Amino acid sequence: MLDIAEVAQRTRLAPSALRFYEKKGLIAAAGRNGLRRTYDPDVLERLALITCARSAGFSIAEIERFLVARPSDADLRARMAIKARDLDEQIGQLTRLRDSLRHAAVCDHEPIVDCPDFKRAVGSVATSSSPCEER
Structure with a gap:
């Protein structure tokens, strides 16, 4: 498990951005360690995808839809x-x-x-x- 500070450091995203992405449903915390959110290590891959999509001009709403896309959509x-x-x-x-x-x-x-x-x-x-x- 990674706490929010570790995830922020590894992804170069502010903890506030991580909380925002969590609020929007783009990522999910696995739990808490005291008052700090903890994440599964696979959140790093998802955040890399989100960061890449944002830099390519995707909106948060577009990313949200993309992350839940099914072949039938x-x-x-x-x-x-x-x-x-x-x-x-x-x-x-x-x-x-x-x-x-x-x-x-x-x-x-x-x-x-x-x-x-x-x-x-x-x-x-x-x-x-x-x-x-x-x-």
């Missing part, structure tokens, strides 16, 4: 597929931005943001082509 599965497509687009945009920043780190154009290669790569939100070449 066609509506939820359709929303999950839409969210996956949205994430693919976001990943593409972030990848292009990362590659553009890498280019800017070695570019000698003044100012860097006016570099045609940089502009092309950052502005090509709808394409998945390779970003600008390093000079």
Whole structure:
């Protein structure tokens, strides 16, 4: 068993966040050690999933529905597929931005943001082509 302080330390989440997630039904305490909540070690995996989903833009309500999803929930599965497509687009945009920043780190154009290669790569939100070449 892990007490709330250990879970907070391992997950880098505030104890208040853990209590909030518990209140929302996303995690459950296994019991108490005095006044402190205790959790089964498997809560760490669930919190990793929750943290990942939050960083991907999922709301608490979406995560709540996702955690109880069943194969028969066609509506939820359709929303999950839409969210996956949205994430693919976001990943593409972030990848292009990362590659553009890498280019800017070695570019000698003044100012860097006016570099045609940089502009092309950052502005090509709808394409998945390779970003600008390093000079």
